[in-house]
Amino acid sequence: MKIAVIGTGYVGLVSGTCFAETGNTVTCVDINEAKINKLNSGKLPIYEPGLEKLFLRNQKEGRLHFTTSLIEGIADAKIIMLALPTPPGEDGSADLKYILGVADDLGKIISEYVVIIDKSTVPVGTAEKVHAALAKNAKVDFDVVSNPEFLREGVAVEDFMKPDRVVIGTTSERAKKIINDLYLPFVRQGNPLIYMDEKSAELTKYAANSFLATKITFMNEIAQLCERFGADVDMVRRGLGSDARIGKRFLFPGIGYGGSCFPKDVQALAKSSAEVNYEFKILDAVMEINEKQKLHLIPKIKAYFNNDLKGKKIAIWGLAFKPNTDDIREAPALIIIDALLNEGAVITAYDPEAMNNVKELVGDKINFAERQYDTLADADALVIATEWSEFRTPDFDNMISLMKNKVIFDGRNLFDLNKMEELGFHYESVGRRPIKQ
Ligand code: NAD
Numbered sequence: 001m002k003i004a005v006i007g008t009g010y011v012g013l014v015s016g017t018c019f020a021e022t023g024n025t026v027t028c029v030d031i032n033e034a035k036i037n038k039l040n041s042g043k044l045p046i047y048e049p050g051l052e053k054l055f056l057r058n059q060k061e062g063r064l065h066f067t068t069s070l071i072e073g074i075a076d077a078k079i080i081m082l083a084l085p086t087p088p089g090e091d092g093s094a095d096l097k098y099i100l101g102v103a104d105d106l107g108k109i110i111s112e113y114v115v116i117i118d119k120s121t122v123p124v125g126t127a128e129k130v131h132a133a134l135a136k137n138a139k140v141d142f143d144v145v146s147n148p149e150f151l152r153e154g155v156a157v158e159d160f161m162k163p164d165r166v167v168i169g170t171t172s173e174r175a176k177k178i179i180n181d182l183y184l185p186f187v188r189q190g191n192p193l194i195y196m197d198e199k200s201a202e203l204t205k206y207a208a209n210s211f212l213a214t215k216i217t218f219m220n221e222i223a224q225l226c227e228r229f230g231a232d233v234d235m236v237r238r239g240l241g242s243d244a245r246i247g248k249r250f251l252f253p254g255i256g257y258g259g260s261c262f263p264k265d266v267q268a269l270a271k272s273s274a275e276v277n278y279e280f281k282i283l284d285a286v287m288e289i290n291e292k293q294k295l296h297l298i299p300k301i302k303a304y305f306n307n308d309l310k311g312k313k314i315a316i317w318g319l320a321f322k323p324n325t326d327d328i329r330e331a332p333a334l335i336i337i338d339a340l341l342n343e344g345a346v347i348t349a350y351d352p353e354a355m356n357n358v359k360e361l362v363g364d365k366i367n368f369a370e371r372q373y374d375t376l377a378d379a380d381a382l383v384i385a386t387e388w389s390e391f392r393t394p395d396f397d398n399m400i401s402l403m404k405n406k407v408i409f410d411g412r413n414l415f416d417l418n419k420m421e422e423l424g425f426h427y428e429s430v431g432r433r434p435i436k437q
Helices: 010-021 033-040 051-060 070-074 097-109 126-135 156-161 173-186 198-229 233-241 262-275 281-293 297-304 332-342 355-365 372-376 396-402 417-423
Strands: 002-006 025-029 064-067 079-082 114-118 142-146 166-169 193-196 313-317 346-350 381-384 407-410 426-428
Touching: 002 010, 002 070, 010 025, 010 051, 010 064, 010 079, 010 156, 025 070, 033 064, 051 064, 051 156, 070 097, 079 097, 079 173, 097 114, 097 126, 114 126, 114 173, 126 142, 126 198, 142 166, 142 173, 142 198, 166 173, 166 198, 173 193, 193 198, 198 233, 198 262, 198 281, 262 281, 297 332, 297 381, 297 407, 297 426, 313 332, 313 372, 332 346, 332 355, 346 355, 346 372, 372 396, 417 426
Parallel strands: 002 025, 002 079, 025 064, 079 114, 114 142, 166 193, 313 346, 313 381, 381 407, 407 426
Antiparallel strands: none
16 A cells, blocks of 8 residues: 655654555655655664664665655555644644645645545544645545554554554544555554544543643652652552552653653643633643652752752763653753753763754753763762663762762662662652662
8 A cells, every 4th residue: 555654753754664564655755854865865863762674674675765745755645644743832732733734735736535644643623624624625535534643752663563552533434444454464463443533533642641641740749748758659659550440550750751742732632621611620730740840859959969059060861751762852851951050050961862952952051971971970969860771770889989979869760779878879769768878
């Protein structure tokens, strides 16, 4: 089957590559010329584990193409998939200008029946708007289907190839058949293709992300209580998560969720709710608590240094909003960096994949180290902001020999409290007893 994917970002590139992997011929379209040139020269513009191998293989086999031309990209396509950005507009609602702009263009150029799949995360009612934008000019039949994407950056290929479920919002039997053929290779183990109407599919995506953001936030609130009561959030988490009704996942407290999805999707759902005269109070609380949580470590750091961070050398491990990605959109590390710079601290940061993106953003306001231990030379303290697995069992002796003070503020609860006590670290984390030395 010939497929066009419009928008070649995290979702578009992964989806396009995975569809090529199951034998389809895919053309990915993007307006970013530098990105398309890079892809055409065999290089990936993003870091995503497992993607490079599939990308190179399918490109070599002639099943995966890249272009900046929409007309060229959609030629002969049976399916056109929109994987375009839906960033927050000024009022917090999802900005549909990319989606509706492309829909408008498509209406003028489609020349035979085609299924337009909306893979972007969009507010309820967007499929109707996309339909209307195409219908203004289209001279042929088409269907618009809502097919939200649930992949997680960092494990995107695995998620795409073996999805827990595929949600397909359409009432068109003709579109259903085509989409069924497209997705069958991905659900051979029996995970469901769930068919529903367009609006329900659109809402399902927001409901999923908002629920997960709420779960994380709930645990962050429990962590706050643990700190005040002297309880240990790791213990509470294990006790709580072993209840099958609650489940073990997404119960890890930390310094707030970030990324390109949760923050904008929670905000967009709150905004959509307000538009239909419903005050979704939990979401307002989730957003407020999460913003505060990103700064959770700052008062602890300030208190340790008697409110004087001027000239203090702070090392930061982890910049990406989560491990295994180079994505820094809404990353808590950026908020922490800002707060520390405001206090006059001198920062040296390390991240395995995200440093170039942060360099573009902050320039020479902070230093960057080539290796994690290079951040620690003469450091007054280390702050851990992302739980990359290479930070989990570091060489503590080396750290002790390099650092000026044995002081760690850990936003991801990576280390065992007893071990840190034995090693003589001053160690403060989230929702666990502080080790004060
Ligand atoms: P992204 O910013 O990484 O990629 C979007 C791409 O679209 C960019 O390369 C941009 O240049 C391109 N683009 C913009 N306008 C265009 C146009 N007119 N024609 C062609 N290309 C154009 O975004 P993303 O992270 O892939 O997210 C895309 C959508 O998928 C969003 O709605 C997002 O909420 C949703 N989503 C993202 C994830 C994720 O983990 N990133 C997961 C599920 C759903």
